[in-house]
Amino acid sequence: MGSSPIPERRGAAISRLVLWNVDLTLLDVGQVMRAAYAEAFEKVTGEPLVYLTSSAGRTDSEMFFEFCARNYVDIEPDGEILSDFLATLEETFGRRADQIPAKGRVMPGAAASLAAVASMPDTVQTVVSGGTRANTTAKLVAFDLDRYLDLSMGGFGSVNYPKSSLIQSIRLHAAGEGGRVYGEEETVFITGSVPDVRAALLGGATPIAVLNDSATEGQLREAGAKIVLPELGDPRAVMTAVHQATPK
Structure with missing residues (x-):
């Protein structure tokens, strides 16, 4: 990773956690991802996706x-076949990593918004991603977005837990051993999907919704988002x- 504006957390008073959804909030690499899914699924199950x-x-x-x-x-539905699929998916996606810049895109305003939030005092930002750690990192690195994020504390689909549990885990462990738990008033999750808004509320984070995905403002508000942005621009x-969202 390049030079990073991530604030130094050691000995610093971080009072705000900003969690970002990745796919269709920060970037879109769906074309590459779908090809990787299809290849990995057929390799593991022997059946076409x-x-x-x-x-x-x-x-x-x-x-x-x-x-x-x-x-x-x-x-x-056991852990062994799931582990095989996730490992194979990392391999099939990794071989396509050079296609990401050409076939993918950064969502409008995402880089500037990440940089802006990174400049906020007493703030650390990371991701809550449905993808594995390796695949999520590859996506972010391809567009130089990782430089704004502390990925060491992110939540990833490498483990078989829903996103609400990933959010809870970040809140529990963000302060390190013996640290306090970050509350809902100190934690936000920025996303464009209705299920993610619900996951934020279940996981103890305030959702900030963005109209980047297919969900409408009404659907996002009905799911529980009190703040809805038209874009990240x-x-x-x-x-x-x-x-x-974090008034403290």
């Missing part, structure tokens, strides 16, 4: 078993939203 499923709010672990159900693949508006 014909019917996909929505990735909104889901981890790769959850998606694998839904892929199996939708494609009528009869497997035992106005970094000042993003900073204001983070301040409003």
